[in-house]
Amino acid sequence: MAKASRSNPVLTVDLERTRHRLVEAGGEVFAEKGFKDATVRDICQRAGANVAAINYHFRDKQSLYAAAIQYAHSCAKRYDGDMATPPKTSVDLRLRAFVRAMLMGMMEDGKPAWHGKLIAREMAEPTGVLSQIVMQTVRPRFLILSGIVRDVLGPGASDAEIRRCARSIVGQVLFYHFAKPMLVHAFPDERFDASAVDGLVEHIVTFSLHALHGIAATNAKSRRATRKRTGRAR
Amino acid sequence: MAKASRSNPVLTVDLERTRHRLVEAGGEVFAEKGFKDATVRDICQRAGANVAAINYHFRDKQSLYAAAIQYAHSCAKRYDGDMATPPKTSVDLRLRAFVRAMLMGMMEDGKPAWHGKLIAREMAEPTGVLSQIVMQTVRPRFLILSGIVRDVLGPGASDAEIRRCARSIVGQVLFYHFAKPMLVHAFPDERFDASAVDGLVEHIVTFSLHALHGIAATNAKSRRATRKRTGRAR
DNA sequence: TGACAATTCAAACGGCTGTTTTAATCTTAC
DNA sequence: GTAAGATTAAAACAGCCGTTTGAATTGTCA
Numbered sequence: 001m002a003k004a005s006r007s008n009p010v011l012t013v014d015l016e017r018t019r020h021r022l023v024e025a026g027g028e029v030f031a032e033k034g035f036k037d038a039t040v041r042d043i044c045q046r047a048g049a050n051v052a053a054i055n056y057h058f059r060d061k062q063s064l065y066a067a068a069i070q071y072a073h074s075c076a077k078r079y080d081g082d083m084a085t086p087p088k089t090s091v092d093l094r095l096r097a098f099v100r101a102m103l104m105g106m107m108e109d110g111k112p113a114w115h116g117k118l119i120a121r122e123m124a125e126p127t128g129v130l131s132q133i134v135m136q137t138v139r140p141r142f143l144i145l146s147g148i149v150r151d152v153l154g155p156g157a158s159d160a161e162i163r164r165c166a167r168s169i170v171g172q173v174l175f176y177h178f179a180k181p182m183l184v185h186a187f188p189d190e191r192f193d194a195s196a197v198d199g200l201v202e203h204i205v206t207f208s209l210h211a212l213h214g215i216a217a218t219n220a221k222s223r224r225a226t227r228k229r230t231g232r233a234r
Numbered sequence: 235m236a237k238a239s240r241s242n243p244v245l246t247v248d249l250e251r252t253r254h255r256l257v258e259a260g261g262e263v264f265a266e267k268g269f270k271d272a273t274v275r276d277i278c279q280r281a282g283a284n285v286a287a288i289n290y291h292f293r294d295k296q297s298l299y300a301a302a303i304q305y306a307h308s309c310a311k312r313y314d315g316d317m318a319t320p321p322k323t324s325v326d327l328r329l330r331a332f333v334r335a336m337l338m339g340m341m342e343d344g345k346p347a348w349h350g351k352l353i354a355r356e357m358a359e360p361t362g363v364l365s366q367i368v369m370q371t372v373r374p375r376f377l378i379l380s381g382i383v384r385d386v387l388g389p390g391a392s393d394a395e396i397r398r399c400a401r402s403i404v405g406q407v408l409f410y411h412f413a414k415p416m417l418v419h420a421f422p423d424e425r426f427d428a429s430a431v432d433g434l435v436e437h438i439v440t441f442s443l444h445a446l447h448g449i450a451a452t453n454a455k456s457r458r459a460t461r462k463r464t465g466r467a468r
Numbered sequence: 469t470g471a472c473a474a475t476t477c478a479a480a481c482g483g484c485t486g487t488t489t490t491a492a493t494c495t496t497a498c
Numbered sequence: 499g500t501a502a503g504a505t506t507a508a509a510a511c512a513g514c515c516g517t518t519t520g521a522a523t524t525g526t527c528a
Contacts, residue, residue: 175405214444
Protein backbone atom coordinates (compact mmCIF):
# COMPACT_ATOMS: atom_id res chain seq x y z
CA MET A 1 0.00 0.00 0.00
CA ALA A 2 2.80 2.41 0.87
CA LYS A 3 4.59 2.70 -2.43
CA ALA A 4 6.21 5.72 -3.96
CA SER A 5 4.96 8.42 -1.64
CA ARG A 6 7.41 9.47 1.04
CA SER A 7 7.62 12.85 2.72
CA ASN A 8 5.96 14.11 -0.42
CA PRO A 9 4.05 17.42 -0.38
CA VAL A 10 1.45 15.67 -2.47
CA LEU A 11 0.67 13.57 0.56
CA THR A 12 -0.90 16.42 2.48
CA VAL A 13 -3.20 16.70 -0.48
CA ASP A 14 -3.76 12.96 -0.40
CA LEU A 15 -4.86 13.25 3.18
CA GLU A 16 -7.46 15.80 2.25
CA ARG A 17 -8.28 13.56 -0.63
CA THR A 18 -10.24 10.95 1.31
CA ARG A 19 -12.48 13.59 2.77
CA HIS A 20 -12.96 15.15 -0.63
CA ARG A 21 -13.62 11.84 -2.34
CA LEU A 22 -16.26 11.08 0.26
CA VAL A 23 -18.04 14.34 -0.46
CA GLU A 24 -17.98 13.68 -4.19
CA ALA A 25 -19.13 10.09 -3.90
CA GLY A 26 -21.75 11.17 -1.38
CA GLY A 27 -23.13 13.85 -3.66
CA GLU A 28 -23.31 11.34 -6.46
CA VAL A 29 -25.13 8.67 -4.47
CA PHE A 30 -27.39 11.08 -2.56
CA ALA A 31 -28.50 12.72 -5.81
CA GLU A 32 -29.11 9.31 -7.33
CA LYS A 33 -30.93 7.54 -4.51
CA GLY A 34 -31.91 10.13 -1.93
CA PHE A 35 -30.72 10.38 1.64
CA LYS A 36 -32.39 7.31 3.10
CA ASP A 37 -31.77 4.91 0.24
CA ALA A 38 -28.12 5.86 -0.05
CA THR A 39 -25.95 3.56 2.06
CA VAL A 40 -22.69 4.57 3.65
CA ARG A 41 -21.14 1.34 2.42
CA ASP A 42 -22.00 2.24 -1.17
CA ILE A 43 -20.60 5.74 -0.77
CA CYS A 44 -17.39 4.53 0.85
CA GLN A 45 -16.89 1.90 -1.80
CA ARG A 46 -17.22 4.46 -4.61
CA ALA A 47 -14.81 6.71 -2.72
CA GLY A 48 -12.35 3.86 -2.27
CA ALA A 49 -12.47 4.34 1.47
CA ASN A 50 -13.25 2.27 4.52
CA VAL A 51 -16.72 2.19 6.07
CA ALA A 52 -15.46 4.02 9.13
CA ALA A 53 -14.09 6.87 7.02
CA ILE A 54 -17.39 8.73 7.08
CA ASN A 55 -17.54 8.69 10.85
CA TYR A 56 -13.91 9.75 11.09
CA HIS A 57 -13.92 12.65 8.64
CA PHE A 58 -17.50 13.67 9.34
CA ARG A 59 -19.53 12.89 12.39
CA ASP A 60 -22.15 10.78 10.69
CA LYS A 61 -24.09 10.19 7.47
CA GLN A 62 -26.19 13.29 7.97
CA SER A 63 -23.17 15.59 8.27
CA LEU A 64 -21.74 14.12 5.09
CA TYR A 65 -25.04 14.89 3.41
CA ALA A 66 -24.83 18.46 4.62
CA ALA A 67 -21.27 18.76 3.37
CA ALA A 68 -22.23 17.30 0.00
CA ILE A 69 -25.06 19.79 -0.50
CA GLN A 70 -22.87 22.66 0.65
CA TYR A 71 -20.16 21.58 -1.78
CA ALA A 72 -22.60 21.14 -4.66
CA HIS A 73 -24.07 24.50 -3.82
CA SER A 74 -20.69 26.22 -4.05
CA CYS A 75 -19.91 24.40 -7.30
CA ALA A 76 -23.22 25.28 -8.92
CA LYS A 77 -23.08 29.01 -8.34
CA ARG A 78 -22.31 29.44 -12.01
CA TYR A 79 -25.80 28.32 -12.90
CA ASP A 80 -27.20 31.18 -10.86
CA GLY A 81 -25.08 33.47 -12.98
CA ASP A 82 -26.55 31.99 -16.12
CA MET A 83 -30.03 32.49 -14.74
CA ALA A 84 -29.74 36.14 -13.89
CA THR A 85 -28.91 37.73 -17.23
CA PRO A 86 -28.58 41.51 -17.39
CA PRO A 87 -32.00 43.00 -16.70
CA LYS A 88 -31.96 45.05 -19.87
CA THR A 89 -31.94 42.08 -22.21
CA SER A 90 -35.23 41.16 -23.85
CA VAL A 91 -37.54 39.10 -21.65
CA ASP A 92 -37.47 36.43 -24.32
CA LEU A 93 -33.74 35.90 -23.91
CA ARG A 94 -33.85 36.24 -20.14
CA LEU A 95 -36.59 33.62 -19.79
CA ARG A 96 -34.77 31.35 -22.21
CA ALA A 97 -31.57 31.65 -20.19
CA PHE A 98 -33.38 30.93 -16.94
CA VAL A 99 -35.23 27.88 -18.21
CA ARG A 100 -32.14 26.55 -19.91
CA ALA A 101 -29.94 26.93 -16.84
CA MET A 102 -32.54 25.26 -14.64
CA LEU A 103 -33.08 22.35 -17.03
CA MET A 104 -29.36 21.85 -17.56
CA GLY A 105 -28.78 21.93 -13.82
CA MET A 106 -31.01 18.89 -13.43
CA MET A 107 -30.75 16.87 -16.62
CA GLU A 108 -27.02 16.90 -17.11
CA ASP A 109 -25.14 13.75 -16.28
CA GLY A 110 -22.31 13.60 -13.80
CA LYS A 111 -21.14 16.01 -11.18
CA PRO A 112 -22.63 19.32 -12.32
CA ALA A 113 -26.19 18.06 -11.93
CA TRP A 114 -25.88 17.00 -8.29
CA HIS A 115 -27.08 20.29 -6.99
CA GLY A 116 -30.21 20.37 -9.11
CA LYS A 117 -31.10 16.80 -8.30
CA LEU A 118 -30.43 17.21 -4.60
CA ILE A 119 -32.55 20.34 -4.45
CA ALA A 120 -35.33 18.62 -6.34
CA ARG A 121 -35.26 15.84 -3.75
CA GLU A 122 -35.35 18.33 -0.92
CA MET A 123 -38.38 19.96 -2.53
CA ALA A 124 -40.33 16.72 -2.61
CA GLU A 125 -39.26 15.34 0.76
CA PRO A 126 -37.16 17.73 2.82
CA THR A 127 -34.69 16.24 5.25
CA GLY A 128 -35.17 19.31 7.38
CA VAL A 129 -31.52 19.68 8.20
CA LEU A 130 -30.87 21.67 5.10
CA SER A 131 -34.00 23.59 4.40
CA GLN A 132 -31.96 26.73 4.96
CA ILE A 133 -29.54 25.97 2.16
CA VAL A 134 -32.38 24.92 -0.10
CA MET A 135 -34.11 28.16 0.65
CA GLN A 136 -30.90 30.04 -0.10
CA THR A 137 -31.06 28.46 -3.54
CA VAL A 138 -34.74 28.24 -4.32
CA ARG A 139 -35.84 31.65 -3.17
CA PRO A 140 -33.27 33.71 -5.14
CA ARG A 141 -33.99 31.76 -8.30
CA PHE A 142 -37.69 32.20 -7.78
CA LEU A 143 -37.16 35.94 -7.42
CA ILE A 144 -35.20 36.08 -10.66
CA LEU A 145 -38.02 34.31 -12.46
CA SER A 146 -40.61 36.53 -10.79
CA GLY A 147 -38.77 39.58 -12.12
CA ILE A 148 -38.94 38.24 -15.65
CA VAL A 149 -42.63 37.39 -15.30
CA ARG A 150 -43.38 40.86 -13.91
CA ASP A 151 -41.67 42.49 -16.87
CA VAL A 152 -43.98 40.60 -19.22
CA LEU A 153 -47.18 41.01 -17.27
CA GLY A 154 -46.61 44.72 -16.74
CA PRO A 155 -46.48 46.81 -13.57
CA GLY A 156 -50.16 46.29 -12.82
CA ALA A 157 -49.85 42.57 -12.14
CA SER A 158 -50.44 41.45 -8.57
CA ASP A 159 -47.83 39.53 -6.61
CA ALA A 160 -50.17 36.57 -6.34
CA GLU A 161 -50.58 36.44 -10.10
CA ILE A 162 -46.84 36.66 -10.65
CA ARG A 163 -46.27 33.84 -8.19
CA ARG A 164 -48.82 31.62 -9.91
CA CYS A 165 -47.26 32.21 -13.33
CA ALA A 166 -43.75 31.62 -12.05
CA ARG A 167 -44.92 28.32 -10.56
CA SER A 168 -46.44 27.32 -13.87
CA ILE A 169 -43.09 27.82 -15.55
CA VAL A 170 -41.12 26.03 -12.84
CA GLY A 171 -43.64 23.21 -12.95
CA GLN A 172 -43.08 22.65 -16.64
CA VAL A 173 -39.33 22.45 -16.03
CA LEU A 174 -39.46 20.19 -12.98
CA PHE A 175 -41.86 17.85 -14.76
CA TYR A 176 -39.04 16.61 -16.95
CA HIS A 177 -37.07 15.80 -13.84
CA PHE A 178 -39.68 14.16 -11.62
CA ALA A 179 -41.52 12.30 -14.35
CA LYS A 180 -38.41 11.35 -16.29
CA PRO A 181 -38.58 7.61 -15.54
CA MET A 182 -42.16 7.50 -16.75
CA LEU A 183 -41.37 9.59 -19.84
CA VAL A 184 -38.50 7.32 -20.80
CA HIS A 185 -40.77 4.33 -20.38
CA ALA A 186 -43.78 5.80 -22.17
CA PHE A 187 -41.94 7.44 -25.06
CA PRO A 188 -38.98 5.19 -25.83
CA ASP A 189 -38.34 6.95 -29.12
CA GLU A 190 -37.75 10.34 -27.52
CA ARG A 191 -34.76 11.41 -25.48
CA PHE A 192 -34.99 13.18 -22.15
CA ASP A 193 -31.36 13.79 -21.27
CA ALA A 194 -29.08 16.77 -21.75
CA SER A 195 -29.23 16.37 -25.52
CA ALA A 196 -32.94 17.17 -25.44
CA VAL A 197 -32.62 20.33 -23.39
CA ASP A 198 -32.54 22.70 -26.37
CA GLY A 199 -35.86 21.46 -27.71
CA LEU A 200 -37.49 21.47 -24.29
CA VAL A 201 -36.32 25.01 -23.60
CA GLU A 202 -37.69 26.18 -26.92
CA HIS A 203 -41.13 24.75 -26.22
CA ILE A 204 -41.39 25.81 -22.58
CA VAL A 205 -40.37 29.39 -23.39
CA THR A 206 -42.76 29.61 -26.33
CA PHE A 207 -45.63 28.09 -24.35
CA SER A 208 -45.04 30.31 -21.34
CA LEU A 209 -44.53 33.56 -23.24
CA HIS A 210 -47.78 33.03 -25.12
CA ALA A 211 -49.51 32.43 -21.80
CA LEU A 212 -47.95 35.48 -20.16
CA HIS A 213 -48.73 37.77 -23.07
CA GLY A 214 -52.28 36.47 -23.16
CA ILE A 215 -52.74 37.14 -19.47
CA ALA A 216 -51.15 40.57 -19.83
CA ALA A 217 -53.57 41.44 -22.65
CA THR A 218 -56.57 40.27 -20.63
CA ASN A 219 -55.41 42.27 -17.63
CA ALA A 220 -54.93 45.41 -19.71
CA LYS A 221 -58.39 45.04 -21.18
CA SER A 222 -60.07 44.55 -17.81
CA ARG A 223 -58.13 47.47 -16.37
CA ARG A 224 -59.25 49.72 -19.22
CA ALA A 225 -62.84 48.72 -18.53
CA THR A 226 -62.47 49.33 -14.83
CA ARG A 227 -60.89 52.72 -15.40
CA LYS A 228 -63.67 53.73 -17.71
CA ARG A 229 -66.34 52.65 -15.23
CA THR A 230 -64.81 54.24 -12.17
CA GLY A 231 -63.90 57.31 -14.15
CA ARG A 232 -67.53 57.91 -15.10
CA ALA A 233 -68.74 57.07 -11.62
CA ARG A 234 -66.63 59.76 -10.09
CA MET B 235 -61.26 -11.09 22.33
CA ALA B 236 -64.07 -13.46 21.41
CA LYS B 237 -67.09 -11.51 22.54
CA ALA B 238 -70.49 -11.24 20.97
CA SER B 239 -69.83 -12.84 17.62
CA ARG B 240 -70.94 -16.45 17.35
CA SER B 241 -72.03 -18.32 14.26
CA ASN B 242 -72.88 -14.91 12.89
CA PRO B 243 -73.03 -14.32 9.13
CA VAL B 244 -71.20 -11.08 9.77
CA LEU B 245 -68.21 -13.18 10.73
CA THR B 246 -67.54 -14.37 7.23
CA VAL B 247 -67.29 -10.71 6.40
CA ASP B 248 -65.02 -10.22 9.39
CA LEU B 249 -62.73 -12.85 8.00
CA GLU B 250 -62.39 -10.99 4.76
CA ARG B 251 -62.00 -7.89 6.85
CA THR B 252 -58.40 -8.44 7.87
CA ARG B 253 -57.33 -8.82 4.28
CA HIS B 254 -59.31 -5.74 3.34
CA ARG B 255 -58.00 -3.70 6.23
CA LEU B 256 -54.47 -4.60 5.20
CA VAL B 257 -55.07 -3.32 1.69
CA GLU B 258 -56.52 -0.08 2.98
CA ALA B 259 -53.76 0.50 5.53
CA GLY B 260 -51.20 -0.48 2.92
CA GLY B 261 -52.53 1.99 0.39
CA GLU B 262 -52.45 4.69 3.01
CA VAL B 263 -48.88 4.06 4.11
CA PHE B 264 -47.51 3.35 0.64
CA ALA B 265 -48.98 6.59 -0.69
CA GLU B 266 -47.57 8.46 2.28
CA LYS B 267 -44.05 7.06 2.45
CA GLY B 268 -43.42 5.11 -0.72
CA PHE B 269 -42.79 1.39 -1.08
CA LYS B 270 -39.38 1.19 0.55
CA ASP B 271 -39.97 3.52 3.47
CA ALA B 272 -43.28 1.89 4.37
CA THR B 273 -42.76 -0.84 6.97
CA VAL B 274 -44.94 -3.90 7.29
CA ARG B 275 -45.09 -3.36 11.03
CA ASP B 276 -46.56 0.11 10.53
CA ILE B 277 -49.11 -1.19 8.05
CA CYS B 278 -50.16 -4.08 10.27
CA GLN B 279 -50.48 -1.83 13.28
CA ARG B 280 -52.79 0.58 11.43
CA ALA B 281 -54.79 -2.41 10.21
CA GLY B 282 -55.00 -3.80 13.73
CA ALA B 283 -53.43 -7.02 12.57
CA ASN B 284 -50.43 -9.14 13.45
CA VAL B 285 -47.11 -8.78 11.64
CA ALA B 286 -47.52 -12.18 10.06
CA ALA B 287 -50.89 -11.23 8.59
CA ILE B 288 -49.32 -9.77 5.45
CA ASN B 289 -47.45 -12.98 4.73
CA TYR B 290 -50.55 -15.05 5.40
CA HIS B 291 -53.08 -13.11 3.34
CA PHE B 292 -50.60 -12.02 0.68
CA ARG B 293 -47.30 -13.62 -0.13
CA ASP B 294 -45.11 -10.70 0.84
CA LYS B 295 -44.90 -6.91 1.05
CA GLN B 296 -44.63 -6.54 -2.70
CA SER B 297 -47.84 -8.46 -3.37
CA LEU B 298 -49.66 -6.31 -0.84
CA TYR B 299 -48.37 -3.25 -2.71
CA ALA B 300 -49.70 -4.65 -5.95
CA ALA B 301 -53.05 -5.38 -4.34
CA ALA B 302 -53.20 -1.88 -2.88
CA ILE B 303 -52.55 -0.22 -6.24
CA GLN B 304 -55.04 -2.50 -7.97
CA TYR B 305 -57.63 -1.66 -5.32
CA ALA B 306 -56.95 2.07 -5.51
CA HIS B 307 -57.13 1.83 -9.27
CA SER B 308 -60.57 0.24 -9.19
CA CYS B 309 -61.76 2.78 -6.63
CA ALA B 310 -60.48 5.77 -8.59
CA LYS B 311 -62.14 4.92 -11.88
CA ARG B 312 -64.62 7.68 -11.19
CA TYR B 313 -61.91 10.27 -11.64
CA ASP B 314 -61.33 9.00 -15.15
CA GLY B 315 -65.01 9.60 -15.77
CA ASP B 316 -64.66 13.16 -14.55
CA MET B 317 -61.71 13.67 -16.84
CA ALA B 318 -63.34 12.53 -20.03
CA THR B 319 -66.25 14.89 -20.37
CA PRO B 320 -68.46 14.57 -23.47
CA PRO B 321 -66.32 15.58 -26.47
CA LYS B 322 -68.83 18.16 -27.63
CA THR B 323 -68.47 20.39 -24.58
CA SER B 324 -66.35 23.51 -24.97
CA VAL B 325 -62.62 22.91 -24.68
CA ASP B 326 -62.59 25.38 -21.83
CA LEU B 327 -64.88 23.20 -19.72
CA ARG B 328 -63.22 19.98 -20.77
CA LEU B 329 -59.76 21.23 -19.85
CA ARG B 330 -61.07 22.58 -16.58
CA ALA B 331 -62.67 19.24 -15.74
CA PHE B 332 -59.48 17.37 -16.58
CA VAL B 333 -57.18 19.59 -14.55
CA ARG B 334 -59.59 19.62 -11.66
CA ALA B 335 -59.97 15.86 -11.55
CA MET B 336 -56.22 15.35 -11.73
CA LEU B 337 -55.50 17.89 -9.01
CA MET B 338 -58.24 16.53 -6.75
CA GLY B 339 -56.98 13.01 -7.29
CA MET B 340 -53.65 14.00 -5.75
CA MET B 341 -54.34 16.76 -3.26
CA GLU B 342 -57.32 15.32 -1.48
CA ASP B 343 -56.77 13.87 1.96
CA GLY B 344 -57.70 10.35 2.89
CA LYS B 345 -58.53 7.34 0.83
CA PRO B 346 -59.57 8.84 -2.50
CA ALA B 347 -56.14 10.36 -3.12
CA TRP B 348 -54.15 7.14 -2.75
CA HIS B 349 -54.28 6.39 -6.40
CA GLY B 350 -52.98 9.76 -7.49
CA LYS B 351 -50.19 9.76 -4.95
CA LEU B 352 -49.19 6.18 -5.71
CA ILE B 353 -49.08 6.89 -9.43
CA ALA B 354 -47.05 10.02 -8.84
CA ARG B 355 -44.55 7.93 -6.89
CA GLU B 356 -44.40 5.35 -9.64
CA MET B 357 -43.70 8.12 -12.14
CA ALA B 358 -40.72 9.40 -10.20
CA GLU B 359 -39.27 6.04 -9.15
CA PRO B 360 -41.05 3.06 -10.64
CA THR B 361 -41.03 -0.18 -8.70
CA GLY B 362 -41.16 -1.99 -12.01
CA VAL B 363 -43.68 -4.53 -10.85
CA LEU B 364 -46.57 -2.27 -11.65
CA SER B 365 -45.50 -0.29 -14.64
CA GLN B 366 -48.33 -2.02 -16.48
CA ILE B 367 -51.01 -0.67 -14.19
CA VAL B 368 -49.42 2.75 -14.23
CA MET B 369 -49.47 2.63 -17.98
CA GLN B 370 -53.08 1.58 -17.92
CA THR B 371 -53.78 4.76 -15.97
CA VAL B 372 -51.31 7.28 -17.32
CA ARG B 373 -51.66 6.59 -21.02
CA PRO B 374 -55.46 6.88 -21.21
CA ARG B 375 -55.43 10.11 -19.26
CA PHE B 376 -52.68 11.46 -21.43
CA LEU B 377 -54.75 10.61 -24.50
CA ILE B 378 -57.76 12.44 -23.09
CA LEU B 379 -55.65 15.53 -22.52
CA SER B 380 -54.07 15.21 -25.95
CA GLY B 381 -57.54 15.23 -27.48
CA ILE B 382 -58.39 18.46 -25.72
CA VAL B 383 -55.11 20.04 -26.76
CA ARG B 384 -55.61 18.96 -30.36
CA ASP B 385 -59.06 20.57 -30.43
CA VAL B 386 -57.50 23.87 -29.40
CA LEU B 387 -54.45 23.75 -31.62
CA GLY B 388 -56.45 22.75 -34.67
CA PRO B 389 -56.13 19.81 -37.03
CA GLY B 390 -52.81 21.00 -38.42
CA ALA B 391 -50.88 20.51 -35.19
CA SER B 392 -48.25 17.81 -35.19
CA ASP B 393 -48.32 14.95 -32.71
CA ALA B 394 -45.02 16.08 -31.25
CA GLU B 395 -46.37 19.56 -30.62
CA ILE B 396 -49.50 18.16 -28.96
CA ARG B 397 -47.38 15.94 -26.74
CA ARG B 398 -45.21 18.86 -25.67
CA CYS B 399 -48.22 21.02 -24.80
CA ALA B 400 -49.92 18.21 -22.91
CA ARG B 401 -46.75 17.73 -20.88
CA SER B 402 -46.65 21.43 -20.08
CA ILE B 403 -50.15 21.18 -18.64
CA VAL B 404 -49.46 18.00 -16.70
CA GLY B 405 -46.24 19.53 -15.41
CA GLN B 406 -48.10 22.48 -13.96
CA VAL B 407 -50.47 20.12 -12.16
CA LEU B 408 -47.85 17.70 -10.86
CA PHE B 409 -45.77 20.61 -9.59
CA TYR B 410 -48.23 21.20 -6.80
CA HIS B 411 -47.85 17.58 -5.78
CA PHE B 412 -44.10 17.08 -5.99
CA ALA B 413 -43.08 20.47 -4.71
CA LYS B 414 -45.81 20.69 -2.08
CA PRO B 415 -43.49 20.41 0.95
CA MET B 416 -41.36 23.23 -0.39
CA LEU B 417 -44.38 25.37 -1.24
CA VAL B 418 -45.82 24.95 2.23
CA HIS B 419 -42.47 25.91 3.69
CA ALA B 420 -41.80 28.83 1.38
CA PHE B 421 -45.31 30.31 1.36
CA PRO B 422 -46.74 29.69 4.83
CA ASP B 423 -49.60 32.09 4.23
CA GLU B 424 -50.97 30.16 1.28
CA ARG B 425 -52.75 26.83 1.33
CA PHE B 426 -51.93 23.95 -0.94
CA ASP B 427 -54.49 21.34 0.02
CA ALA B 428 -57.87 20.40 -1.40
CA SER B 429 -59.29 23.78 -0.41
CA ALA B 430 -56.91 25.49 -2.84
CA VAL B 431 -57.78 23.33 -5.83
CA ASP B 432 -60.37 25.69 -7.26
CA GLY B 433 -57.95 28.58 -7.47
CA LEU B 434 -55.17 26.43 -8.87
CA VAL B 435 -57.46 24.99 -11.54
CA GLU B 436 -58.56 28.46 -12.55
CA HIS B 437 -55.00 29.66 -13.02
CA ILE B 438 -53.64 26.57 -14.76
CA VAL B 439 -56.53 26.52 -17.23
CA THR B 440 -56.24 30.23 -17.96
CA PHE B 441 -52.47 30.04 -18.33
CA SER B 442 -52.61 26.98 -20.57
CA LEU B 443 -55.47 28.14 -22.78
CA HIS B 444 -53.67 31.41 -23.46
CA ALA B 445 -50.58 29.44 -24.37
CA LEU B 446 -52.47 27.03 -26.62
CA HIS B 447 -54.38 29.77 -28.41
CA GLY B 448 -51.19 31.72 -28.91
CA ILE B 449 -49.46 28.69 -30.40
CA ALA B 450 -52.49 27.98 -32.58
CA ALA B 451 -52.46 31.53 -33.91
CA THR B 452 -48.75 31.36 -34.68
CA ASN B 453 -49.21 28.04 -36.45
CA ALA B 454 -52.08 29.38 -38.52
CA LYS B 455 -50.03 32.41 -39.55
CA SER B 456 -47.00 30.37 -40.56
CA ARG B 457 -49.21 27.94 -42.47
CA ARG B 458 -50.84 30.81 -44.37
CA ALA B 459 -47.39 32.07 -45.30
CA THR B 460 -46.27 28.64 -46.42
CA ARG B 461 -49.41 28.09 -48.47
CA LYS B 462 -48.98 31.42 -50.19
CA ARG B 463 -45.35 30.71 -51.00
CA THR B 464 -45.87 27.19 -52.29
CA GLY B 465 -48.98 28.29 -54.11
CA ARG B 466 -47.07 30.85 -56.13
CA ALA B 467 -44.24 28.42 -56.75
CA ARG B 468 -46.55 25.95 -58.40
C1' DT C 469 15.95 6.61 13.96
C1' DG C 470 12.28 6.87 17.26
C1' DA C 471 8.27 9.03 19.50
C1' DC C 472 3.92 10.97 18.51
C1' DA C 473 -0.23 12.10 16.08
C1' DA C 474 -3.17 11.32 12.07
C1' DT C 475 -5.38 8.12 9.33
C1' DT C 476 -6.93 3.55 7.77
C1' DC C 477 -8.61 -0.96 8.46
C1' DA C 478 -11.21 -5.27 9.76
C1' DA C 479 -14.39 -6.61 12.86
C1' DA C 480 -18.16 -6.22 15.63
C1' DC C 481 -22.21 -3.80 17.84
C1' DG C 482 -27.18 -2.81 18.42
C1' DG C 483 -31.27 -1.71 15.88
C1' DC C 484 -34.56 -2.16 12.35
C1' DT C 485 -36.19 -4.63 8.31
C1' DG C 486 -39.08 -8.46 5.81
C1' DT C 487 -40.06 -13.03 6.55
C1' DT C 488 -40.74 -17.61 8.81
C1' DT C 489 -41.95 -20.65 12.37
C1' DT C 490 -44.74 -22.79 15.82
C1' DA C 491 -48.38 -22.87 18.83
C1' DA C 492 -52.82 -21.02 20.18
C1' DT C 493 -57.36 -19.62 18.88
C1' DC C 494 -61.42 -19.37 16.30
C1' DT C 495 -64.93 -21.16 12.61
C1' DT C 496 -67.28 -24.54 10.45
C1' DA C 497 -69.59 -28.91 9.74
C1' DC C 498 -70.83 -33.46 11.13
C1' DG D 499 -69.34 -31.98 21.30
C1' DT D 500 -65.66 -32.80 18.50
C1' DA D 501 -62.52 -33.14 14.66
C1' DA D 502 -60.66 -30.50 10.68
C1' DG D 503 -59.55 -26.38 8.68
C1' DA D 504 -58.89 -21.32 8.69
C1' DT D 505 -57.04 -17.50 11.04
C1' DT D 506 -54.36 -15.14 14.55
C1' DA D 507 -50.64 -14.53 17.84
C1' DA D 508 -45.88 -14.24 19.84
C1' DA D 509 -41.38 -15.23 19.04
C1' DA D 510 -37.47 -15.85 16.51
C1' DC D 511 -34.81 -15.71 12.10
C1' DA D 512 -31.37 -13.86 8.79
C1' DG D 513 -29.96 -9.69 6.50
C1' DC D 514 -28.84 -4.96 6.01
C1' DC D 515 -28.37 -0.56 8.14
C1' DG D 516 -25.45 3.31 10.59
C1' DT D 517 -22.15 3.47 13.92
C1' DT D 518 -18.28 2.21 17.14
C1' DT D 519 -14.20 -0.05 18.60
C1' DG D 520 -9.34 -1.02 18.93
C1' DA D 521 -5.47 -2.37 16.63
C1' DA D 522 -2.48 -1.64 12.53
C1' DT D 523 -0.61 1.55 9.37
C1' DT D 524 1.00 5.85 7.78
C1' DG D 525 2.91 10.56 8.04
C1' DT D 526 5.38 14.19 10.83
C1' DC D 527 8.95 16.11 13.33
C1' DA D 528 12.99 16.03 16.56
